[in-house]
Amino acid sequence: MEKKISIGVVGLGQFGRGFVPIFKAHPLVGRIAVCDIDKKKLDSTAAEFKIRETYASLDDICKSDLDALAIITQHWLHAPQAIQSMEAGKHVYSAVPVITPRSGQSSELLDWCGKIIATCKKTGMKYMLGETSYFRPEVQYAMARHKNHDFGHIALVEAEYLHDTLLPASNLIKVMMARTGLSEQEVYKLGGGPPMHYVTHSASVPVAITGAHATEVSCFGYAMPGDDYYRKDTETGNVFSNEVATFKMSDGSLGRVIEARRVGHVGREALSRVVGTKASLEVTLKGAIWSDMKKADFVKVECRPKLPDPIRKFGGHGGSHPYLVDEFVRAISDGRQPKISAWEAARYAAIGAAAHESALQGGKLVQVQDWGDTPA
Numbered sequence: 001m002e003k004k005i006s007i008g009v010v011g012l013g014q015f016g017r018g019f020v021p022i023f024k025a026h027p028l029v030g031r032i033a034v035c036d037i038d039k040k041k042l043d044s045t046a047a048e049f050k051i052r053e054t055y056a057s058l059d060d061i062c063k064s065d066l067d068a069l070a071i072i073t074q075h076w077l078h079a080p081q082a083i084q085s086m087e088a089g090k091h092v093y094s095a096v097p098v099i100t101p102r103s104g105q106s107s108e109l110l111d112w113c114g115k116i117i118a119t120c121k122k123t124g125m126k127y128m129l130g131e132t133s134y135f136r137p138e139v140q141y142a143m144a145r146h147k148n149h150d151f152g153h154i155a156l157v158e159a160e161y162l163h164d165t166l167l168p169a170s171n172l173i174k175v176m177m178a179r180t181g182l183s184e185q186e187v188y189k190l191g192g193g194p195p196m197h198y199v200t201h202s203a204s205v206p207v208a209i210t211g212a213h214a215t216e217v218s219c220f221g222y223a224m225p226g227d228d229y230y231r232k233d234t235e236t237g238n239v240f241s242n243e244v245a246t247f248k249m250s251d252g253s254l255g256r257v258i259e260a261r262r263v264g265h266v267g268r269e270a271l272s273r274v275v276g277t278k279a280s281l282e283v284t285l286k287g288a289i290w291s292d293m294k295k296a297d298f299v300k301v302e303c304r305p306k307l308p309d310p311i312r313k314f315g316g317h318g319g320s321h322p323y324l325v326d327e328f329v330r331a332i333s334d335g336r337q338p339k340i341s342a343w344e345a346a347r348y349a350a351i352g353a354a355a356h357e358s359a360l361q362g363g364k365l366v367q368v369q370d371w372g373d374t375p376a
């Protein structure tokens with residue numbers, strides 16, 4: 001019989017609150033708790049989802065006997081909170097990214113990846129990054145077709161995260177005001193960090209599809225003339241709103257990712273192209289096209305396995321949310337490493353860290369750090 005697990009959701013903001021009913025409905029979750037330092041959010045979430053077990057802080061919930069915690073707090077808090085939780089004997093699901101260092105230093109991002117992996121090894125706890133791109137239908141479709149050798153050799157995988165800072169549907173200034181509690185003026189004073197430090201949605205795609213890791217990268221940065229948010233006199237000193245990186249992968253293929261925060265576009269975080277020696281896949285806003293040397297046709301990319309009935313109705317980011325929950329809960333129940341383990345997550349972050357360093361040096365080739373494959 002499959003083992004049921006107990007889990008606490010830490011961070012009940014806009015994003016975390018959406019995960020509470022999915023974890024609660026999962027057939028392998030036997031007990032659920034919620035946690036937030038904001039009492040209003042804690043009480044309203046507990047009441048809405050009829051959850052009796054509540055905790056007023058991460059420190060408190062770490063003292064509980066829960067098996068696992070889902071850390072869905074602000075993005076600059078994730079890594080230290082994940083480590084604190086694993087040290088307290090909890091398996092960890094972390095919202096993306098691994099961390100966005102407020103220092104703006106790529107070396108700090110790499111340090112946190114190394115510390116998370118070291119903590120997994122020391123404590124035996126499992127860590128999973130909740131990377132939504134991994135479970136998007138087009139990425140799962142490309143993974144399946146690669147497994148079937150349908151592309152021939154993969155020569156190139158391209159992915160992009162196009163999210164204008166002032167996008168009406170998700171204005172990043174307003175998001176930062178909500179996450180920091182600062183005024184609009186104070187958020188502008190803080191400034192925007194390097195896009196490549198939030199590379200997870202795009203860089204995860206070539207890594208997930210090929211199963212390889214990046215070895216070296218060259219990246220260029222774009223600074224919008226007169227930009228009032230990405231400026232030198234800010235917390236991180238970052239002037240790039242957009243960064244474009246090309247990298248070599250350990251299987252000989254190439255990856256290219258675009259991270260754009262000043263872009264006239266409705267917004268997109270997705271696989272854009274797989275170029276294979278036998279066939280290729282192009283993913284556009286209007287659909288996916290499979291092409292070989294004779295013809296090109298729109299294809300249906302949904303090929304994900306069926307989810308357990310009680311969580312099938314949930315969606316979010318290409319329908320990825322229930323798949324993320326299912327993968328984490330099953331991995332912990334089975335005692336195996338999750339597919340998006342600490343080692344896999346570090347491969348996404350390391351591309352961004354090296355890419356931003358390259359951009360700062362005008363596109364100079366930079367080696368990408370790697371911590372090896374996920375252990376069994």
Ligand SMILES: NC(=O)c1ccc[n+]([C@@H]2O[C@H](COP(=O)([O-])OP(=O)(O)OC[C@H]3O[C@@H](n4cnc5c(N)ncnc54)[C@H](O)[C@@H]3O)[C@@H](O)[C@H]2O)c1
Binds near residue numbers: 038076097130
């Ligand atoms: N596509 C995606 O994967 C995606 C999309 C949106 C958000 N996210 C991630 O989700 C995370 C949360 O986003 P959000 O918009 O809900 O943020 P938010 O600021 O609205 O919520 C974070 C919550 O964490 C709580 N918190 C902070 N420290 C805590 C502690 N020590 N103990 C208990 N609670 C604590 C805060 O009080 C707050 O309620 C972000 O890191 C973001 O990167 C990912």
